[in-house]
Amino acid sequence: MAKWREVCAEDAFKNTYKFVHRRKEVALFRLQDGIFATENSCSHEYSELSEGMIIGDDVYCPKHGSRFDIRTGAVRDLPATRPVKTYPVKVEEGIVYVKI
Ligand code: FES
Numbered sequence: 001m002a003k004w005r006e007v008c009a010e011d012a013f014k015n016t017y018k019f020v021h022r023r024k025e026v027a028l029f030r031l032q033d034g035i036f037a038t039e040n041s042c043s044h045e046y047s048e049l050s051e052g053m054i055i056g057d058d059v060y061c062p063k064h065g066s067r068f069d070i071r072t073g074a075v076r077d078l079p080a081t082r083p084v085k086t087y088p089v090k091v092e093e094g095i096v097y098v099k100i
Contacts, residue, residue, distance in 0.1 A: 002087075007096040010035075016059075018050035019098060026087060026098055029054055029070045036070045037087040037098045044080035 007019045007028065017028040018040055025040035027050035038059075040050050047063035054060075058067045058076055066080035073083040088099040 002099045004090070004097045004099050007098050010091050010094045010096055012096075015054055016050045016052070017096075018048065021100060024100055025050075026100060027052075027059075028089065028096065028098065029059060031057060031070060035089050035091065035096055037089045038068065038070060038073050039085045039087075041084075042066060042068075042080060043075070043082040043084050049084065 005021050015030055019026045019028060026037050027040040028035055028037050038049060040048050042049055042061040044064060044066050047061050049059050051062045052059040057070055059070050060067050064079050067077035068084055069076055073086040075083055090097050
């Protein structure tokens with residue numbers, strides 16, 4: 001069952017952050033209206049989306065350039081064809097939490 005996990009202070013990162021909990025890797029992204037989370041591994045091959053480039057509401061995979069909607073995990077550009085999981089995020093008293 002998913003639980004809220006403490007990630008870091010809200011101001012601990014600028015654009016992206018990698019969070020690891022018991023082998024589960026989560027990528028956090030700061031957008032204009034908040035912080036969002038997806039699984040860290042690209043759905044094409046293994047590459048870390050937390051090292052990708054954010055443009056608008058999308059993240060570009062650093063390996064082959066697939067583009068994912070950060071809010072929904074949907075694929076917006078090939079070569080990936082499968083979405084990535086997304087996770088709920090909340091910020092309380094300056095601390096970021098992700099539900100995984
Ligand atoms: S590993 Fe991400 S696009 Fe290939």
